[in-house]
Amino acid sequence: MKSNSHFTKLLRIKLNAVLKAQPSLLPENAACLIAVSGGQDSLCLAKLFQMQRSKFNWGLTIAHCDHQWRYDSRANAEHVEKIAKEWGISFCLRTATRSLTSEASAREWRYEMLVDMAKESQSAYVVTGHTRSDRVETLLYNLMRGSGANGLASLTWQRSLTPEINLVRPLLQVSRHETAAFCQENKIVVWEDSTNQNLDYRRNRLRLETIPYLQTHFNPQLENAIAQTSELLSADILYLESQAQHFFVENISVIWDATAPRLHRQHLQQQPLALQRRIARQFLSRYLIHQVNFEDIERFLNLLTAQNRSQSAPFKGQIFALVDHPWIVLQHK
Ligand SMILES: Nc1ncnc2c1ncn2[C@@H]1O[C@H](COP(=O)(O)OP(=O)(O)OP(=O)(O)O)[C@@H](O)[C@H]1O
Numbered sequence: 001m002k003s004n005s006h007f008t009k010l011l012r013i014k015l016n017a018v019l020k021a022q023p024s025l026l027p028e029n030a031a032c033l034i035a036v037s038g039g040q041d042s043l044c045l046a047k048l049f050q051m052q053r054s055k056f057n058w059g060l061t062i063a064h065c066d067h068q069w070r071y072d073s074r075a076n077a078e079h080v081e082k083i084a085k086e087w088g089i090s091f092c093l094r095t096a097t098r099s100l101t102s103e104a105s106a107r108e109w110r111y112e113m114l115v116d117m118a119k120e121s122q123s124a125y126v127v128t129g130h131t132r133s134d135r136v137e138t139l140l141y142n143l144m145r146g147s148g149a150n151g152l153a154s155l156t157w158q159r160s161l162t163p164e165i166n167l168v169r170p171l172l173q174v175s176r177h178e179t180a181a182f183c184q185e186n187k188i189v190v191w192e193d194s195t196n197q198n199l200d201y202r203r204n205r206l207r208l209e210t211i212p213y214l215q216t217h218f219n220p221q222l223e224n225a226i227a228q229t230s231e232l233l234s235a236d237i238l239y240l241e242s243q244a245q246h247f248f249v250e251n252i253s254v255i256w257d258a259t260a261p262r263l264h265r266q267h268l269q270q271q272p273l274a275l276q277r278r279i280a281r282q283f284l285s286r287y288l289i290h291q292v293n294f295e296d297i298e299r300f301l302n303l304l305t306a307q308n309r310s311q312s313a314p315f316k317g318q319i320f321a322l323v324d325h326p327w328i329v330l331q332h333k
Contacts, residue, residue, distance in 0.1 A: 004185060005185060006181075007185050008182060010178065012052065014174055015171075016052075018157075018170055018172075018173060022157060025157060025158060025170065026125060028056050028057055029056075029057050029059075030056070030125050031058070031059040031061075031121065031122055031123040031124055032049065032123055032125045032126075032168075033061050033062075033092070033117055033118045033121055033123035033126045034049055034061070034127045035063050035064075035110075035114055035127065035128045035129070036062050036063065036080050036083075037065075037080075037129075037191075038079055038080045038190070038191030039129070039191065039192075039193060040180050040183045040188075041129035041134075041176065042128065042129035043129075043188050043190055044129065044179040044182045045128070045129040045179075046062055046084075047183075047188060048182075050089060060090070061089065061090045061092055061121040061123060062084040062090070062091050063091075063092045063093075063094075063113075063118075064076075064077050064080040064081070064091070064092070064093050065093075065094050065096075065109070065110045065113050065114070066093065066094070066095040066096065067096050067106050067110070068095060068099075068100075070193070070194065072194075076191045076193075077095070079189070081093065083188075083189075090121065092117040092121060094113040096109060111161065118161075118165050119165075123165070124164060124165060124166065125168050126161060126166070126167045126168070127167075128167065129179070131171050131172065131174050131175060131176050132171075132174060132175050132227045133175055133177075133223060134155060135172055135226065135227055135230050136223050136227065137207055138154055138155045139152050139153070139226055140210070140211070140226070141202070146294075148294065149233045150237055152229075152233055153230045153234045155169065155172065155230065156169070156234055157170075157172060172227070173227070240274060240275065240278055241278060241282075243275060244278035244279045244282055245282065248282060248283075248286075254267045255267045255279065260329070261287050261331075262324070262327040262329040263279070263283055263327065264327060265304060265323065265327060265328050266326055268280075269304045269305075276301055277297050280300045280301055283300075284296055284300060284315070287319070288316070288317065288319060290315075290317065299314075299315075299321075300313050300321055300328070303321060303322070303323055304328075306323055311323065319331070319333070
């Protein structure tokens with residue numbers, strides 16, 4: 001029989017193991033902004049951090065973003081604030097003042113606010129409650145929409161939000177089942193988000209119907225298996241990205257000209273396609289404001305084989321690429 005602190009012990013062990021294996025993820029004395037929605041994952045995260053706070057001498061702040069989406073969003077924010085107070089953790093809140101009409105715009109606003117609150121509380125780390133279950137959902141979701149390795153393995157242990165602030169996801173080895181059990185053991189009142197049950201959102205359908213179906217009929221260990229795929233892909237991506245990055249070292253690169261927005265066509269063409277794509281993305285990301293997508297990269301790479309020198313590739317923001325022998329150059333219209 002499981003003891004009534006089984007999951008608490010298990011999750012503390014898992015968290016410590018992750019921090020030991022990746023010491024740079026969250027060092028001792030780190031100032032952490034914990035992003036708490038009020039759901040089971042992020043409340044579990046906040047409680048675990050409160051429990052481990054003295055061991056690592058972390059400075060903690062709980063941050064909540066009120067999207068003003070649901071009739072109970074204010075009560076949700078107050079619930080999180082009350083818990084923060086009970087646990088002796090400072091609390092920070094941002095409330096949306098403009099209407100956020102899509103999930104994407106809500107996410108964008110949320111990350112903007114998290115960075116803002118991290119600056120205000122002088123936190124170098126924003127910590128979220130993404131779990132192994134989220135990792136599986138993200139991989140399957142992006143796979144169905146069509147994606148390269150980067151999209152499939154996009155939920156990584158960390159990524160930078162600004163040069164000074166890192167986003168860290170310490171629960172990527174924990175399942176949603178475990179965060180629920182942890183909250184129950186610790187008698188944490190979770191705020192149930194009614195929209196999580198709405199099957200009009202494709203992500204909810206994936207979580208509530210597709211993944212359980214795959215677990216029943218294909219692999220009961222689906223979460224472990226896909227989390228492993230994610231880890232393998234992440235290591236490959238890290239390697240390929242660093243190889244591509246070598247081509248952006250000033251005065252050494254034979255492909256990139258640091259003095260102008262241009263790449264050497266022939267030298268780029270000599271690289272394997274996997275590197276060409278990554279070099280093109282890193283290059284375009286330096287100069288384009290919008291997030292570079294697959295079509296942008298393919299349009300750009302088409303210029304490698306363009307017969308007609310006057311051929312050009314247009315991008316958003318009145319920018320286009322053209323062949324100007326021996327370069328491919330980015331220009332404003
Ligand atoms: N309203 C909120 N306020 C603060 N933090 C939040 C809020 N909503 C989500 N988060 C943080 O983000 C984590 C992931 O939440 P969720 O899976 O609902 O969002 P998502 O939009 O899928 O996330 P992402 O875009 O980061 O992948 C939560 O565990 C929590 O740490």
